[in-house]
Amino acid sequence: MATDAKTVILRDVAQSAGVSLRxxxxxxxxxxxxxxxxxxxVLLVMEQLSYTPxxxxxxxxxxxxxxxxxxxxxxxxxxFAELVASVESAADRDDRSVLIGSTHQDPDRERLLxxxxxxxxxxxxxxxxxxNDHTWLDRIASSTPVVLVDRPAPGMRADLVxxxxxxxxxxxxxxxxxxxHRKIAYVGDFPTVxxxxxxxxxxxxxxxxxxxELVDSLVRANCPxxxxxxxxxxxxxxxxxxxxxxxxxxxxxxxxxxxxxxxRRTDIALVGFGDFAMADALEPGVTVIDHSxxxxxxxxxxxxxxxxxxxDSPPDVTYxxxxxxxxxxxxxxx
Amino acid sequence: MATDAKTVILRDVAQSAGVSLRxxxxxxxxxxxxxxxxxxxVLLVMEQLSYTPxxxxxxxxxxxxxxxxxxxxxxxxxxFAELVASVESAADRDDRSVLIGSTHQDPDRERLLxxxxxxxxxxxxxxxxxxNDHTWLDRIASSTPVVLVDRPAPGMRADLVxxxxxxxxxxxxxxxxxxxHRKIAYVGDFPTVxxxxxxxxxxxxxxxxxxxELVDSLVRANCPxxxxxxxxxxxxxxxxxxxxxxxxxxxxxxxxxxxxxxxRRTDIALVGFGDFAMADALEPGVTVIDHSxxxxxxxxxxxxxxxxxxxDSPPDVTYxxxxxxxxxxxxxxx
DNA sequence: CTGAAAGCGCTAACAA
DNA sequence: TTGTTAGCGCTTTCAG
Numbered sequence: 253m254a255t256d257a258k259t260v261i262l263r264d265v266a267q268s269a270g271v272s273l274r275x276x277x278x279x280x281x282x283x284x285x286x287x288x289x290x291x292x293x294v295l296l297v298m299e300q301l302s303y304t305p306x307x308x309x310x311x312x313x314x315x316x317x318x319x320x321x322x323x324x325x326x327x328x329x330x331x332f333a334e335l336v337a338s339v340e341s342a343a344d345r346d347d348r349s350v351l352i353g354s355t356h357q358d359p360d361r362e363r364l365l366x367x368x369x370x371x372x373x374x375x376x377x378x379x380x381x382x383x384n385d386h387t388w389l390d391r392i393a394s395s396t397p398v399v400l401v402d403r404p405a406p407g408m409r410a411d412l413v414x415x416x417x418x419x420x421x422x423x424x425x426x427x428x429x430x431x432x433h434r435k436i437a438y439v440g441d442f443p444t445v446x447x448x449x450x451x452x453x454x455x456x457x458x459x460x461x462x463x464x465e466l467v468d469s470l471v472r473a474n475c476p477x478x479x480x481x482x483x484x485x486x487x488x489x490x491x492x493x494x495x496x497x498x499x500x501x502x503x504x505x506x507x508x509x510x511x512x513x514x515x516r517r518t519d520i521a522l523v524g525f526g527d528f529a530m531a532d533a534l535e536p537g538v539t540v541i542d543h544s545x546x547x548x549x550x551x552x553x554x555x556x557x558x559x560x561x562x563x564d565s566p567p568d569v570t571y572x573x574x575x576x577x578x579x580x581x582x583x584x585x586x
Numbered sequence: 587m588a589t590d591a592k593t594v595i596l597r598d599v600a601q602s603a604g605v606s607l608r609x610x611x612x613x614x615x616x617x618x619x620x621x622x623x624x625x626x627x628v629l630l631v632m633e634q635l636s637y638t639p640x641x642x643x644x645x646x647x648x649x650x651x652x653x654x655x656x657x658x659x660x661x662x663x664x665x666f667a668e669l670v671a672s673v674e675s676a677a678d679r680d681d682r683s684v685l686i687g688s689t690h691q692d693p694d695r696e697r698l699l700x701x702x703x704x705x706x707x708x709x710x711x712x713x714x715x716x717x718n719d720h721t722w723l724d725r726i727a728s729s730t731p732v733v734l735v736d737r738p739a740p741g742m743r744a745d746l747v748x749x750x751x752x753x754x755x756x757x758x759x760x761x762x763x764x765x766x767h768r769k770i771a772y773v774g775d776f777p778t779v780x781x782x783x784x785x786x787x788x789x790x791x792x793x794x795x796x797x798x799e800l801v802d803s804l805v806r807a808n809c810p811x812x813x814x815x816x817x818x819x820x821x822x823x824x825x826x827x828x829x830x831x832x833x834x835x836x837x838x839x840x841x842x843x844x845x846x847x848x849x850r851r852t853d854i855a856l857v858g859f860g861d862f863a864m865a866d867a868l869e870p871g872v873t874v875i876d877h878s879x880x881x882x883x884x885x886x887x888x889x890x891x892x893x894x895x896x897x898d899s900p901p902d903v904t905y906x907x908x909x910x911x912x913x914x915x916x917x918x919x920x
Numbered sequence: 921c922t923g924a925a926a927g928c929g930c931t932a933a934c935a936a
Numbered sequence: 937t938t939g940t941t942a943g944c945g946c947t948t949t950c951a952g
Contacts, residue, residue: 261945272923307705308646309945313928333667340688351683354674371641392636510867530864533844595929606939643929646944
C-alpha cells in the first residue's frame with residue numbers, strides 16, 4: 253500500500269522507457285511519427301506504472317479546457333434534468349466533460365457560476381439566463397462562446413436556442429377554442445420572465461384572433477409555484493367558472509392537475525405547456541405542448557459547435573419545434 | 587471590438603500596476619502582507635483590464651482541482667437529478683464546481699467517465715457504481731477520495747452512502763401484511779443489481795417472518811423498465827389475483843400505476859419504493875417509501891468532507907434513513 | 921524518427 | 937512589504 257507515494261508523471265514514463273520526454277508525449281498523443289517498437293515499449297511502461305495523464309496540465313498548455321459549462325435554473329427540475337442529460341450525451345460524443353450549475357433564479361448566483369466557469373476556461377458555455385441585465389456577461393465573455401438557452405438575455409449579444417413560446421401557447425389556446433371553449437382561464441408564472449410574457453402574449457393573441465373577449469378574472473399570471481397554481485385553480489373554479497384552463501408551465505400543471513382532481517372537476521378541459529411524468533396515467537390523460545428538453549439541449553450543442561467553427565459569424569437564433577400531445581384532457585368539449 | 591485580441595494575464599496586471607508578479611499574485615490571493623495602497627492600485631488595474639484568473643493554472647500548481655466529480659446512472663432520472671442538485675448545493679458551499687457524467691448502466695462508459703475525472707484531478711469523486719468488478723478503480727483511485735453512492739462496488743474498498751434497501755423493503759411489505767394482505771405480488775428489477783437483490787431479500791424476509799408462503803408466480807423480479815412493469819402488472823392481475831403489489835423501484839411504479847389505472851383495479855393495494863411526481867395527485871394517492879435523494883447527496887458530500895479531513899481512516903458505511911409516505915394506496919385492505 | 925529546451929499562467933521558496 | 941526565481945506536467949518549436 254505504501255508503494256506509490258508519488259504520482260507518476262510523463263517524465264517518469266520516459267525515463268523508465270529510456271526515451272525522451274518528447275517521445276513519450278508523442279506516444280501519448282498518438283503521433284504517427286514514432287517507431288512501432290518504441291511506441292510499444294512506452295505504452296507498456298505506462299501500463300506498468302499505471303500512468304495517468306494530467307488533464308489540467310494539458311489544457312493549460314492548450315489554453316482551453318475540453319469542458320462545457322452548463323448553467324440552468326435548477327438541475328432538479330425535470331425539464332432541466334433532461335436538458336443536462338441531452339447536453340451531456342452530445343458533449344460526450346465530442347469527448348468533453350460537462351460542468352453544471354444551478355442559478356435558482358438568483359442573478360448573483362448566476363454571475364458567480366458563470367465567472368467560475370469562464371475562469372476554468374471552459375471551451376463553451378450554455379446558459380439559461382436569469383437576471384435581466386446581462387451587459388456584464390457581454391463584456392467578460394469575449395473569448396468564450398456562449399449559447400443562451402430557453403430565453404434571451406437582455407444586454408447580451410449571443411447565440412440563442414429557444415422555443416417559440418408565443419406561437420406554441422397560441423396553438424394550445426386555439427386547440428381549446430376549436431373544441432368549443434369560450435371561457436378559457438390562463439394559469440402561468442409572472443410575465444416578468446420573458447418566456448412567461450411570451451406565453452401570455454400568445455394566449456392573448458389567440459383569444460383576440462378568434463374574437464373572444466379576455467376576462468381579466470380568468471387570467472392568473474401570478475403562479476410561480478405548484479401551490480400558487482393550485483390555489484389559483486381552486487379560486488377559478490369556484491368563481492369564474494371556466495370550461496377550460498391553459499396551464500402555461502409544467503410547474504403550474506403540477507398544481508393545477510392535483511387541484512382539479514381534488515375538486516373532482518376533471519371535466520374542465522386542460523392543456524399544459526411542458527410534459528411531465530404520469531401525464532398519461534391520469535384520468536383523463538393531460539394534453540400538453542411538449543417542450544422537448546432533449547431537442548433543446550441537442551440544438552444548443554449543435555449551435556455551440558457551429559460557433560466553434562465560425563467564431564465571427566453574427567449571433568443566430570434557433571427555434572426548436574414543439575408539438576402537442578393529445579391525451580384527452582384538452583379534447584373535452586364544454 | 588477588435589481591442590482585446592489577447593487574454594489579460596497576471597503579468598499584464600503587475601506590469602500595468604508597476605508591481606512585481608508576486609505582489610499581484612498576493613493581491614489575488616488576499617494575502618495580508620500587502621500595503622493597503624498597493625493592493626488598491628492592483629485591484630483597480632484588474633478591474634480596468636477585466637482580468638480573469640486562470641483556474642487551470644492555479645490548480646495545476648496546487649495539484650488538485652476544486653472540482654467534485656459525480657457519476658450517476660442517468661442525470662435525467664428524477665432521483666439522480668435531485669441527487670445532482672443536492673451535491674451541487676453542498677459543493678457550492680465549499681466553493682467547488684461539479685463535473686457530471688451518466689453511465690447509463692454501461693460499465694465501459696463508467697470506467698471512461700471515472701478515468702476522465704481522475705485525470706482532471708478532481709478533489710473527490712462520488713460514484714453510483716454500475717459494473718460488478720471494480721478492482722480497476724481500487725487500483726487507480728489511490729490518491730483521490732471516492733465515495734460510493736447508493737450501492738457498494740464489488741472489489742472496491744471505499745466509503746459508501748446507501749439506503750438500507752432490505753430493511754426498507756421489508757418494512758413496506760410488513761405494512762401491506764398489517765393491512766391484512768396475504769397474496770402480495772412483487773414487481774422489481776432483476777436482482778443482478780445489488781440494490782434490487784437487497785429489496786427482493788427484504789420482501790422475502792418480511793413474508794417469511796410473518797409465516798406467509800412465497801408464491802413464485804407473484805414475484806416478478808424481471809422488470810427493468812416501466813413497460814415491462816406494466817406488462818407484469820397486467821399479467822399478475824389476470825392470473826395471480828394478488829390483493830396487493832409491492833413495486834420495488836420508481837421505474838417500476840411508473841409502469842405499475844398506469845397499468846392498474848387502465849385496468850380499473852386501483853382497489854389493489856400498492857406500495858412503491860421511491861417517490862415520484864404526481865404520486866399524490868392520483869386517486870388513490872400512491873403510498874411510497876421515500877428514498878430522499880437530497881439526503882443521500884448531502885450525506886455523500888459530508889462523507890467526502892470527512893475523508894478529506896482523515897484520508898487514512900477505514901472505509902465507512904453511512905445509512906441514510908427512509909420513511910414511508912402513506913397516501914392511501916398502501917392502506918387499502920383486501 | 922528522436923531529443924533538448926522553452927514556455928502555458930500561476931504560486932511558493934527564498935531573499936532583499 | 938516586496939521582488940527573484942523556480943517550477944507544477946505537459947506540449948511544442950527547432951534542431952539533430
